[in-house]
Amino acid sequence: MFEAFIDSQPGSIALGIIWGIMAIGVYITYKVLDIADLTVDGSFSTGGAVLVVCVTSGMNIWLAMLLAFISGCLAGLVTAIFHTKFGIPAILAGILTQLALYSINLRILGGMANLPISFRKYNLLLTLSDIPKSLIMGGIFTVALIAILYWFFGTEIGHSLRATGCNQTMSRANGVNTNVAKTIGIVLSNGIVALSGALLAQYNGYADINMGRGAIVIGLAAVIIGEVVFGKIFRNFALKLLSVVIGGVAYYFFINLVLTLGLPANDLKLLQAVIVAVFLGIPYWKNSITKGKHKIKKENKGGVINA
Amino acid sequence: MLEIKDVYKVFNAGTVNEKIALSGLNLTLADGDFVTVIGGNGAGKSTMLNMISGVYPCDEGQIVLDGKDITSMKEHRRAKYLGRVFQDPMMGTAATMSIEENLAMAYRRTRHRGLAWGVSRPEKSTYKELVASLGLGLENRMTTKVGLLSGGQRQAITLLMATIQKPKMLLLDEHTAALDPKTAAKVLEITDEIVKNDSLTTMMITHNMKDALRLGNRLVMMHEGRIIFDVSGEEKAKLDVPDLLKMFEKASGGEFANDRMLLA
Numbered sequence: 001m002f003e004a005f006i007d008s009q010p011g012s013i014a015l016g017i018i019w020g021i022m023a024i025g026v027y028i029t030y031k032v033l034d035i036a037d038l039t040v041d042g043s044f045s046t047g048g049a050v051l052v053v054c055v056t057s058g059m060n061i062w063l064a065m066l067l068a069f070i071s072g073c074l075a076g077l078v079t080a081i082f083h084t085k086f087g088i089p090a091i092l093a094g095i096l097t098q099l100a101l102y103s104i105n106l107r108i109l110g111g112m113a114n115l116p117i118s119f120r121k122y123n124l125l126l127t128l129s130d131i132p133k134s135l136i137m138g139g140i141f142t143v144a145l146i147a148i149l150y151w152f153f154g155t156e157i158g159h160s161l162r163a164t165g166c167n168q169t170m171s172r173a174n175g176v177n178t179n180v181a182k183t184i185g186i187v188l189s190n191g192i193v194a195l196s197g198a199l200l201a202q203y204n205g206y207a208d209i210n211m212g213r214g215a216i217v218i219g220l221a222a223v224i225i226g227e228v229v230f231g232k233i234f235r236n237f238a239l240k241l242l243s244v245v246i247g248g249v250a251y252y253f254f255i256n257l258v259l260t261l262g263l264p265a266n267d268l269k270l271l272q273a274v275i276v277a278v279f280l281g282i283p284y285w286k287n288s289i290t291k292g293k294h295k296i297k298k299e300n301k302g303g304v305i306n307a
Numbered sequence: 308m309l310e311i312k313d314v315y316k317v318f319n320a321g322t323v324n325e326k327i328a329l330s331g332l333n334l335t336l337a338d339g340d341f342v343t344v345i346g347g348n349g350a351g352k353s354t355m356l357n358m359i360s361g362v363y364p365c366d367e368g369q370i371v372l373d374g375k376d377i378t379s380m381k382e383h384r385r386a387k388y389l390g391r392v393f394q395d396p397m398m399g400t401a402a403t404m405s406i407e408e409n410l411a412m413a414y415r416r417t418r419h420r421g422l423a424w425g426v427s428r429p430e431k432s433t434y435k436e437l438v439a440s441l442g443l444g445l446e447n448r449m450t451t452k453v454g455l456l457s458g459g460q461r462q463a464i465t466l467l468m469a470t471i472q473k474p475k476m477l478l479l480d481e482h483t484a485a486l487d488p489k490t491a492a493k494v495l496e497i498t499d500e501i502v503k504n505d506s507l508t509t510m511m512i513t514h515n516m517k518d519a520l521r522l523g524n525r526l527v528m529m530h531e532g533r534i535i536f537d538v539s540g541e542e543k544a545k546l547d548v549p550d551l552l553k554m555f556e557k558a559s560g561g562e563f564a565n566d567r568m569l570l571a
Contacts, residue, residue, distance in 0.1 A: 152422075156415055159404070159425035163412055166401040169393070173360070174468070175386035175416040 005260040010131045012256040013249055017138035018199045019218050020248025023226075024145060025192035026219030027244050032153070033165040033185040035083075038094035040193045040219060042101025043075040044212030047194025048201030049108040052117045061123055065198055072194020073187045075101055080183035090182075105209055116206040124202040134203060141199065142245050145192065150238040152188075161185050193219075217272050222248035224279040308508045309336040309359070309476060314368030316354055316532075328354040330532035332368070336476075336525075340539075341502055341509040343519040345551070346529035352512045353394075355529070356478050359510075361385045373475050387417040390469030390507075392462065392482040399465030402454030406445060406464060409453055410434045413468030437467055441497060459490035463497055470501050477502065479511040483518075495522070516548045530558060 022044060029037040047068040054064035075097060082093035109115050119127035126134035152158045163171040164181035171178050193215070201207040226240075226247030234243050255272075259265065316329040329351045336342060344352050357363055359370060361382035370378050377385055393399050400409050411426040411434070431449065439446035441463050445456075453461060462482055469477060479498065483491035499522060502509050513519050519526055525539035526546070535558040538546065 154425055155422045156420035156425050157422060159408060159412055160420055162404060162408075163401045166403045167398065169398050170401050171412075172383045173386055173389075173391045173399070174412045175383050175418075176412075176420075177381075177383045 005256065008256055008260075009253070010135065011128070012252040014126070014131055014134045014138055014203065015200075016249030016252035017135070017142060017245060018196055018203060018248075019252065020222055020245030021138070021141060021145060021199065022193050022196035022215060023219040023222030023244045023248050024149070024241055025189040025196065026216065027223050027241065028149075028185055028189040028192070030220065030223060031165075032162055033182060035090040035165075035182065035186070036094070036216075037076075037079060037186055037189060038091060038216050039075055039079040039097045039101070039186070039190055040094075041212045041215045042098035042105065043072040043190040043194050044197035044200075044215040045105045045207070045209060046071050046075055046101055046108065046212075047197030048207035048211050049105050049115070049197075049209075050194070051198035052115045052201050052207035053108055053110070055122050055124075056115070056117055061125060065125075065195065068198035069191045069195045072197070073191040075194070076187040076190030077183070079190070080186040083186070084179035084183060102209070109207065109209060113209045114206055115208075117201065119202075119205060126199060126203050128203055128205060138199070141195075142242075146238050146241045146245075149241060153237055157181075157184065214269055214272060217269075217276050218248075218251065221251050221272065221276050221279065224276065225250050228279065228282070308338045308340070308373055309334070309510075310369075310371040311335070311355070311359070312369040312371070314355075314358060314370065315366045316351075316358060316363060317366055327532055329358065332533060334527065334534055334537075336508055336510070339506050339508055340525050341507075341523035342511070342525040342527055342539075343523045344510060344512045344527050344529060345514070345516060345519045347555075350529040351532040352529050353480055354532075356391075356480050356510065356512060359476070360389055360391055360478060387472075388475040390472075390474035390477040392465045392469050392477075392479045394481040394484050396458035396461040396465070396485055399468065400453040400461050403452060405450045405452055406438065406456075407431055407434050407449045409464060410437070410468060410471060413471045417472045437471070438464075441467065457490075459486050459494055462486060462490075462494050466494070466497055466501060470505060470507065473505055473507070475508065477507045477509040479509065481512050481514060484514060498522075516551050520546055520548065520551070528555060528558065530555075 022040070026037075026040060029035045050068045050071045051064045054067055055061060059067075078100070079090075079093045079097040082088045082096055083090045086093070088096070106113070117124070119129060126137040128134070153162060160171065160176040161181045161184060163174070164176060164178045165185070168178045171181065197212060200211060223244050224247070226243035226245075229250070230239070230243035230246070234240050255268065258271065259268070263271065311332055311334045314329050314332045318324075318326045318328055326349075332351065332355060344355070346352050354363075358365060361377070361380060365378055368378070369376060372388055377388070391399070401412065404412070407426050407430075411430060414430065435446050435449055438449065443460060443463060445460060445464070453464060456464070466482075482498070483494050486494060495518060498511075501507070509523070511523065520543070524543065525537070526543050527534050528536035528551070536554055
């Protein structure tokens with residue numbers, strides 16, 4: 001049993017990296033902007049569907065990747081418009097777009113729930129049947145994405161996104177159009193998520209209407225695991241993004257382990273939900289336990305300005 | 308510099324919680340005026356500041372800043388003209404960003420934001436000098452996240468941010484009320500220094516009557532959404548706290564000044 005587990009490790013690492021890239025998208029909305037964006041469940045499938053349809057109709061793989069990215073951006077734009085122009089709470093705006101995307105994704109897939117793409121016929125960037133290549137490609141994508149985002153969040157626009165996620169009053173008082181900042185963040189996030197969906201479709205050899213179901217939960221799991229494990233050591237923004245991808249890999253390692261130990265695959269989503277709920281709960285429980293201690297600390301310190 | 312003309316603001320209109328916050332407010336400030344604003348709770352002081360900064364739209368009336376009608380201008384657009392410090396020390400800074408990043412945000416208040424670096428290298432040394440001028444020893448912690456600073460330190464940084472690009476007006480909304488007395492005194496001292504150095508047109512809300520009398524060249528008292536008392540120059544210099552309390556009682560129809568005003 002464990003031999004099978006160890007044999008399957010490279011595969012689960014590749015999967016973890018692909019989902020980790022998706023989790024970087026989630027990180028931008030959930031951590032930087034402080035918005036839980038549920039669009040991703042839909043935009044992940046959109047990315048996969050767009051890629052498969054484009055490539056099977058003869059398009060260049062890189063151009064197809066670009067289109068997949070843009071399709072995700074558009075999905076994000078819809079959510080952002082629902083949120084900033086219609087005044088719909090972000091979480092509900094995301095759910096609405098996700099619902100609409102189900103129909104749209106079916107249309108992209110030509111009415112089919114599943115569309116295959118063969119690595120034998122097309123020149124794919126990564127595939128299940130060539131795991132070393134997939135690992136290298138996944139690694140390259142991860143590094144390039146982290147580098148670009150590291151640069152972006154160091155720019156003036158990037159700063160205005162970070163400020164908006166932290167304190168909207170302060171942001172507006174300093175001339176930031178918070179609606180624009182949120183829109184840029186949600187658009188970028190869903191573009192990355194769709195890109196990851198496009199990678200997974202190639203890896204699996206098909207796009208599926210349900211491939212994004214629960215993506216937000218996997219993304220959150222990767223973000224939170226990364227934070228719990230590396231939060232104390234990784235202070236740099238690039239390292240924080242890296243920890244998200246490592247979180248994705250750790251998550252898939254764990255999933256693979258419980259499946260090997262005999263958990264029925266049908267119960268997987270239940271387990272995912274429980275894991276994320278517990279990890280989300282930990283900081284809250286920690287807080288309520290240590291509350292008393294913090295108070296005493298504050299009083300000792302006093303309010304002296306040089307404290 | 309600033310003209311507020313007959314401004315009305317009603318919250319929750321038509322409900323049981325209807326609250327007339329501003330009721331025909333008129334106020335004109337000259338260039339360089341430092342006006343302190345006092346008044347009981349619910350008098351409309353904070354609402355007035357929020358209307359100037361564009362947090363809420365006016366129901367009626369007009370606000371003109373330096374000859375420009377800003378009545379319907381969006382909050383983030385007005386920001387380039389206004390420096391703001393809030394009552395809550397947490398409000399004026401982004402906790403997850405460093406001191407220099409916060410200052411850089413404020414420095415770009417008047418400019419278009421693009422894909423240039425959020426903080427450039429030459430800026431860093433400028434900010435360091437600025438922060439050193441506060442005399443709080445923060446100049447060695449420029450990359451520290453602002454969330455790790457005390458309330459007083461954050462308020463001092465917010466003051467720097469509000470004035471890093473000389474604003475047409477500085478709006479201070481009880482910015483020392485949440486601080487302990489010693490820290491409050493220090494922040495007020497810094498405030499007075501910055502306002503004097505840049506001869507900024509300033510509006511400062513306070514519950515502390517002594518501060519209201521000691522600082523600034525003009526004092527206005529608000530009650531029920533209007534200005535009921537307005538003194539400046541010599542006349543203001545002659546006033547003391549009992550005078551103010553008497554004035555308040557008279558103007559508000561014998562109603563007592565609230566505890567917070569008496570204790571302050």
